[in-house]
Amino acid sequence: MKQSNTDKIKASLKKRYAKERRFRLYGLISIAISFLFLLVLLVNISIKGLPAFHQTYVKLDVTIDANVLGIDKNSDHEALFSADYSIIITKTLKKMFPDVKSRKQKRALKKLVSNSAAYDLRDAVTANPNLIGTTHSFWFLAKDDVDVYAKGNIDRNLAETERRVKDFQLAWIDQLEKEGRLKQRFNSRFFTSGDSREPEQAGIKGAMVGSLLTMLVTLSLSFPIAVGAAVYLEEFAPKNNRWVDIIEININNLAAVPSIVFGLLGLAVFIAFFGVPRSAPLVGGLVLSLMTLPTIIIASRAAIKSVPSSIREAAYGLGASRVQTTFHHTLPLAMPGILTGTIIGMAQALGETAPLLMIGMVAFVADIPQGITDPSTVLPVQIYLWSDSPERAFTERTSAAIMVLLGFLIVMNFLAVLLRKHFERRW
Amino acid sequence: MPIKFLLITLLALLLFGYFIGRKRSLALKANNGGAKKTLHSLPKYYGFLVSLWAGIPALIILLLWTAFDTTIITSMTVSQLPEQTQQLSQDELGLLMNEIINLSQADKISDVSANDAKMLIKQTAANNFARFSHISNLAKTVLVLVMALMGLLLGLRYIRAETRARNYVETAIKLTMMGCASIAILTTFGIIFSVLLESLQFFKAVPITEFLFGTTWSPQTAIRPDQVGSSGSFGALPLFVGTLLIAFIAMLVAVPLGLMSAIYLSEYASQKVRTVVKPILEILAGIPTVVYGFFAALTVAPVIRDMGESMGFHPASESALAAGLVMGVMIIPFVSSLSDDVLSAVPQAMRDGSYGMGATKSETIKKVVIPAALPGIVAGILLAASRAIGETMIVVMAAGLAAKMTVNPMEAVTTVTVQIVTLLTGDQEFDSPKTLAAFALGLGLFMVTLILNVISLHVVRKYREQYE
Numbered sequence: 041m042k043q044s045n046t047d048k049i050k051a052s053l054k055k056r057y058a059k060e061r062r063f064r065l066y067g068l069i070s071i072a073i074s075f076l077f078l079l080v081l082l083v084n085i086s087i088k089g090l091p092a093f094h095q096t097y098v099k100l101d102v103t104i105d106a107n108v109l110g111i112d113k114n115s116d117h118e119a120l121f122s123a124d125y126s127i128i129i130t131k132t133l134k135k136m137f138p139d140v141k142s143r144k145q146k147r148a149l150k151k152l153v154s155n156s157a158a159y160d161l162r163d164a165v166t167a168n169p170n171l172i173g174t175t176h177s178f179w180f181l182a183k184d185d186v187d188v189y190a191k192g193n194i195d196r197n198l199a200e201t202e203r204r205v206k207d208f209q210l211a212w213i214d215q216l217e218k219e220g221r222l223k224q225r226f227n228s229r230f231f232t233s234g235d236s237r238e239p240e241q242a243g244i245k246g247a248m249v250g251s252l253l254t255m256l257v258t259l260s261l262s263f264p265i266a267v268g269a270a271v272y273l274e275e276f277a278p279k280n281n282r283w284v285d286i287i288e289i290n291i292n293n294l295a296a297v298p299s300i301v302f303g304l305l306g307l308a309v310f311i312a313f314f315g316v317p318r319s320a321p322l323v324g325g326l327v328l329s330l331m332t333l334p335t336i337i338i339a340s341r342a343a344i345k346s347v348p349s350s351i352r353e354a355a356y357g358l359g360a361s362r363v364q365t366t367f368h369h370t371l372p373l374a375m376p377g378i379l380t381g382t383i384i385g386m387a388q389a390l391g392e393t394a395p396l397l398m399i400g401m402v403a404f405v406a407d408i409p410q411g412i413t414d415p416s417t418v419l420p421v422q423i424y425l426w427s428d429s430p431e432r433a434f435t436e437r438t439s440a441a442i443m444v445l446l447g448f449l450i451v452m453n454f455l456a457v458l459l460r461k462h463f464e465r466r467w
Numbered sequence: 468m469p470i471k472f473l474l475i476t477l478l479a480l481l482l483f484g485y486f487i488g489r490k491r492s493l494a495l496k497a498n499n500g501g502a503k504k505t506l507h508s509l510p511k512y513y514g515f516l517v518s519l520w521a522g523i524p525a526l527i528i529l530l531l532w533t534a535f536d537t538t539i540i541t542s543m544t545v546s547q548l549p550e551q552t553q554q555l556s557q558d559e560l561g562l563l564m565n566e567i568i569n570l571s572q573a574d575k576i577s578d579v580s581a582n583d584a585k586m587l588i589k590q591t592a593a594n595n596f597a598r599f600s601h602i603s604n605l606a607k608t609v610l611v612l613v614m615a616l617m618g619l620l621l622g623l624r625y626i627r628a629e630t631r632a633r634n635y636v637e638t639a640i641k642l643t644m645m646g647c648a649s650i651a652i653l654t655t656f657g658i659i660f661s662v663l664l665e666s667l668q669f670f671k672a673v674p675i676t677e678f679l680f681g682t683t684w685s686p687q688t689a690i691r692p693d694q695v696g697s698s699g700s701f702g703a704l705p706l707f708v709g710t711l712l713i714a715f716i717a718m719l720v721a722v723p724l725g726l727m728s729a730i731y732l733s734e735y736a737s738q739k740v741r742t743v744v745k746p747i748l749e750i751l752a753g754i755p756t757v758v759y760g761f762f763a764a765l766t767v768a769p770v771i772r773d774m775g776e777s778m779g780f781h782p783a784s785e786s787a788l789a790a791g792l793v794m795g796v797m798i799i800p801f802v803s804s805l806s807d808d809v810l811s812a813v814p815q816a817m818r819d820g821s822y823g824m825g826a827t828k829s830e831t832i833k834k835v836v837i838p839a840a841l842p843g844i845v846a847g848i849l850l851a852a853s854r855a856i857g858e859t860m861i862v863v864m865a866a867g868l869a870a871k872m873t874v875n876p877m878e879a880v881t882t883v884t885v886q887i888v889t890l891l892t893g894d895q896e897f898d899s900p901k902t903l904a905a906f907a908l909g910l911g912l913f914m915v916t917l918i919l920n921v922i923s924l925h926v927v928r929k930y931r932e933q934y935e
Contacts, residue, residue, distance in 0.1 A: 049825075056827055063829035067731025070724040071744060077796050078751055081762050268647030276641055277648070289924070290651040296850060296920040297913065298857020300884050301658055304909040307891065308661030315537040330654050337651075363637040391755025394859035394884070398891050420757045427761045427864060435765065442758050449753060457746075 085446075089439030095227035095240065096182040096190040098153050098216060100132050103175040104165060113169045120166045126158040129180075137212060148209055152216075154181040154240045179223065184239040184433035189213055190222055193432060204432075230440065234406045235422065239433035242426070244441050246408045250321055250401075250416035251390060257325020257412055258389050262332050263382055267371075269333070270340035270378070275366050295334035302331045303398025311399060318400040319415040327395050332385040339381020343374040348467045376463030383456040387449050393420040419445045470533070473608055477525060477615055481518040484619045488517030491626045508633035513626050515636045520622030523639075525615035532607045540599045541568075547595050549588060563589070571597040662913055665906030672900050673701045678907060680704055684870035684881075686890060686901050701904050703911070705870040709880030713791045713862060714855035716876055720795025721855075722848055725802025732803070733810040734832055745804075752800035760864030763793035768865060775877055782877035783867065790865040791876065794858055801851045809843030809927075810836060812934055843930040846923035853919035857912060859884040883908045 043051075106112045108131065109123040133149050134140065140149050157180035164178065165171050185205050188194055190213065200207050216222050234246030269291075277284040306327035310316045316323045347370050355365040371378075396402075401417050402425060409416035417425070419441060426438040492513035496506050506513075541564055545553060555563065570593035625632070670678070681702015728748065732741055768789035775782035782788065813836050821831040837844070867879030868889060890905035 056830070060827045060829045063832070064731070064735055067727045067735060070727035071731060071748070073724055074728065074748055074751060074796065074799050078747070081754070081758075084762065084766055085758070265647045265650055268644040269650065272641070272644035272648045276644065287648050287651055290655050292924055293917060293920050294651055294654060296853060296916065297658070298853075298859070298884070298916055300857065300859045300887055301662070301909055301913050301916075303891075304887070304906060305654070305658045305661050308665060308906070309657050314534055330650075333650065333654070361633065361637060363640055387753065391753075391757070393755065393757045394863075394888070397863075397888050400892075402892050420755050423757050423761065424860065424864070427757075427764065438761060442761065445755060446758070449755070453753060 082446075085439045085442050088436060089441075089443045091191045091193075092230065092436040092440035093227050094191075094224045095229065096187040097179040097223050097225050098182045098186070099177055099179050099221040099223070100129070100136070100153070100157075101175055101177050102128060102132050102161065104128060104161075104172050105131075106172050109172070111172065113172050115169070117166065120169060121162065123162070123165075124158075125161045125165070126155070128161065129153060129157050137215075145208060148206070149212070151183045152186055152209075152212060154183050154238055156181050156238070156241050179225075181229070181240055182222070184431055185209070186213055186222075187240055188432045188436075190217070190224070193436075230437070234408050235404060235417070235425070236406060237404075239429070239431045239437060242434070242437060244419065244422060244444060246405055247417050247419045247422035247441070248444075249408050250324075250405075251418040253321035253409060253412050253416065254324040254328065254418055255386060255390060257321055258328045258332060259382070259386060261325065262329035262336055262385065265329070266333050266336035266382070266385075267340055267378060270337050270344055271366060271371065273337075274341050274344040275362070275370065291334050291337055295338065298394075299331055299392055300394040300398065302327050303395030305330070306395060306399045317413050317415075319403050319405070319417075320413045321409065321416055321418075322412040323399050324396050324401055324418065325412070327399060328389040328392060331392065331395065332389045335385040335388060336378075336381050339384065340374070340378040343377025343381065344370060346377065346467065347373045373465070376459050380456045380459050380464075383452050383459070387452040387456075390418075390452070391420055391445065391449060393424055396421050397424070419448075473529070473611060476612065477522070477529075480525075480612075480615045480619065481522050484517040484521040484622060485511075485514035487514075487619075488622065488626060489514035491623065492632075495626060495628055506628050507631050508636075512632040512636050513630070516625060516630075516632045517619060517622035519636065519639055520625070521615045521619040524618050525611045528614055529607070529611045532603075532610075536600075536603050536607070540596065540603055543599055544592055544596045548592055552588060567592045567596055571600070658913060662906050662910040665903050666910040669900060669903035669907045672903070677701065678703050682872055684886070686886070686904055699900065701900070701907075703883070703908065705872045706881060706883045706886055706908070707911075708872055708874065709787070709866070709870070710856055710882040710884070712874055712876065712880055713787050713794065713866060713882055714852060716788060716791025717794035717798055717855045717858075718848070718852055720792055721798035721802050721851060724795075725799045725851075726806055726844065728799065729803040729806035729810060730832060730837075733807050734828065734836070745807075748800050748803060751797060752804075754797075756797065756858065756860040757864070759793050759797050760860040760862075763789050763861055763865035767793055780877050783879035785865060785867040785879045786877050787866060787880045788876040790862050793865065794855055794861050797858070797861065798851045798855055801854055802847055805847030805850060806840070806844050809840045809847065809930065812843070812931065813839045814934060840930075842926050846926035846930070849919045849923040849926075853916040853923075856919075857884065857916050859888060863888050883912050887912075 105128065108127055109125070111119050111123050130150055133152060134146075137149060140146055157178075160180060161178065182190070185194075189205055189210070194203060194205055196210065205213075213222070229241065230243045231248075232245055233241060233243035236242040273284065273287065277287075306323055310323050310326050311318055316326070351369050351373065352365050355369050356362075360368065396418060400415075401421050403415055403417070404425070405415050405417050407414075423438055423441045423445065426434045426441065489510045492506055492510040496510070544567065545560065545564065552563070553560075567589055570589060678701055681700065682704050683700045683702045684705050686699050686701060732744060736744065764785070768784060768786065771786055771789050771792075772782050772784055775786075817835055817839060818831055821835045822828075826834065862882045862885050866882060866885055868881055868885065869879055870881050870886075871878060873880060887905045887908050890901050890908075
């Protein structure tokens with residue numbers, strides 16, 4: 041019997057529907073893969089970064105011996121300030137672990153507490169000279185190795201040669217732990233100090249201030265210029281003019297130029313030609329504002345375009361000039377959209393790293409920048425710098441800095457969404 | 468006067484100009500009250516006109532002066548140096564000038580009594596530099612303020628009832644906005660000139676054919692000329708291969724995943740799902756690349772190394788695969804949002820026609836929608852590819868530095884962007900071939916991405932017109 045066409049189609053239907061379902065599934069799977077990656081990324085970084093918000097402190101009973109320091113209660117501020125307090129710390133540690141003999145172990149013993157302990161002690165004594173001659177308990181910042189071990193990130197079962205922390209050091213730390221001399225505290229230093237070679241002392245304040253200054257320069261340059269350009273292109277530019285066409289093509293192209301090329305521009309033009317100081321938020325802001333201009337211009341143009349022409353015509357009808365119409369009516373109505381675009385552009389600039397490497401913002405800067413011409417670094421560059429450091433404690437801090445950066449970005453994007461939701465008008 | 472105070476003074480002058488201009492015009496109106504003559508513009512426009520007159524010339528002078536004073540003062544100081552010092556090479560002279568500038572800032576008044584001849588030269592030059600800077604600063608302050616005052620007086624003369632103040636002010640505003648728009652062109656020119664000039668200088672030292680087709684890349688130039696391999700070799704072919712390899716891996720990840728996501732979102736998903744899923748996908752594009760780089764280097768690369776080893780390969784710890792995979796994920800949202808746009812632009816009538824013939828949804832998508840949207844999709848992919856080629860941080864952190872000619876994704880390769888970063892970070896002289904090589908690489912990168920962008924933007928535009 042000959043099969044009719046209908047039968048053929050009917051027979052193939054099952055297969056075709058299966059194909060349909062499979063195709064649909066592929067789509068779902070692709071979305072799921074992206075989501076999964078995002079989730080893994082965020083969870084991974086959070087797990088790595090969260091411990092950095094706590095820091096181990098060691099309690100030492102320090103006898104502030106006037107003879108060792110060569111000062112007394114009546115010494116002037118200068119003398120108190122310049123005395124060598126690290127000797128006292130070392131002596132205290134030696135007293136606590138009297139059976140330490142070999143040179144190697146003695147050196148290791150000093151590294152139980154961070155070298156900032158001496159400065160902390162100095163500050164305490166300078167603030168209150170009456171401490172001299174007394175014995176007092178202080179909580180000092182632990183060295184990064186102690187901190188990493190206390191957080192359980194060193195595997196004791198590993199062979200001793202493969203560990204950074206040796207058996208005798210582990211014994212000390214265990215003893216400290218047993219005596220209740222180890223404590224985890226909120227790591228406020230992470231937010232209040234600049235970069236440091238010592239992981240336990242390194243903080244992101246310098247980078248945050250640098251980012252803030254750079255963003256201020258970027259915003260104050262790119263916002264007015266972008267709005268001016270967008271208004272010109274939408275409201276005043278003659279249509280079908282070659283110059284205007286070239287500008288439009290240029291803006292669209294610039295939006296897709298790799299960011300590193302802007303870094304080359306900054307190096308050759310701003311630094312080498314105009315002599316703007318290297319590594320400063322000023323030059324960083326200049327480069328980033330050129331980079332964000334296209335984003336803001338494109339968003340602003342869309343916002344201005346969406347204002348209906350009836351508004352403009354009403355203003356013209358009342359005798360307003362073109363400029364008056366634009367500045368009194370069109371621009372205020374387009375402002376939410378423009379601000380949304382600006383925030384998104386600034387978020388982009390905040391996360392940008394590559395062009396800033398070109399203009400020398402990778403230098404190690406421990407001080408917190410005071411102005412836009414001081415050498416400084418920014419958050420993403422700080423992340424890059426720390427990620428290069430071999431110490432385990434820096435990995436932790438890198439992740440924590442990433443969390444802070446992502447936090448800022450989330451807040452900015454959330455703000456943009458809020459702006460759009462609350463003020464955007466559908467005409 | 469420090470620039471801060473100069474600017475504040477200038478601002479005060481502008482405000483003063485505005486108020487006095489406004490007041491004068493109001494006075495004019497009161498005087499003319501009896502006659503039938505009225506002001507052409509609102510009083511505030513007269514105020515603006517006066518401040519424009521006061522501000523624009525002064526600001527232009529201030530800007531030009533600040534932009535060029537360091538260069539001019541430096542060359543003046545150099546010309547005061549003894550003859551034999553002036554004969555030094557460009558690099559040495561630059562170093563010397565840096566020292567001199569530092570010296571002049573360190574302590575302004577130092578006696579020139581040092582018996583060391585070299586020190587004496589430096590100290591004299593530093594004093595000269597300080598003196599010139601002082602004179603320049605003084606002249607700048609005086610000139611700017613005089614210009615502002617003269618402009619103000621000139622502006623006041625324009626306050627007459629028949630002056631078309633509003634029109635003047637509006638023309639100024641329009642010109643300013645036009646200037647803002649032209650900055651895009653200036654930027655492009657700036658990019659082209661900065662990379663082109665340095666590249667030309669580089670190609671004088673290294674022939675362009677060697678740069679494009681040479682197969683060894685080792686830019687380490689020796690400090691002393693008699694050292695072995697002092698010239699360095701600048702064959703960039705391995706970099707191009709490495710860049711393309713990583714970009715290719717990235718596209719292998721991004722194109723299927725991005726395209727399928729876009730198809731699902733635009734053809735299958737309900738409005739509700741779209742509004743939730745799309746922003747979450749966009750988050751992937753919003754994460755800074757340095758974060759991806761960190762993730763690729765510390766999490767993905769070890770996983771790949773372990774997996775490769777268990778399968779019998781021996782991947783390098785910084786394999787092209789890790790960087791490519793992570794970069795691919797980063798690009799997914801670009802591909803998906805661009806494809807989403809073009810897929811939604813395909814007219815519904817075409818789909819309905821296909822359904823009418825009895826095709827299933829997936830058949831319609833494969834046979835009708837995608838072919839119709841193909842130019843747009845290709846353009847989107849090109850744009851994403853240009854993004855992958857220009858991406859820097861992921862490869863800097865997760866790909867290697869060794870310039871190896873290989874297409875094996877398990878090996879470490881290096882890319883153009885990685886080399887630009889390595890050549891330019893750290894302190895070296897601006898004119899060394901190493902630095903110049905970075906600009907030549909930048910030129911190549913800019914040209915390739917520009918071509919990709921121009922093609923894709925053109926295709927997208929043509930495509931839009933087709934269905935509008």
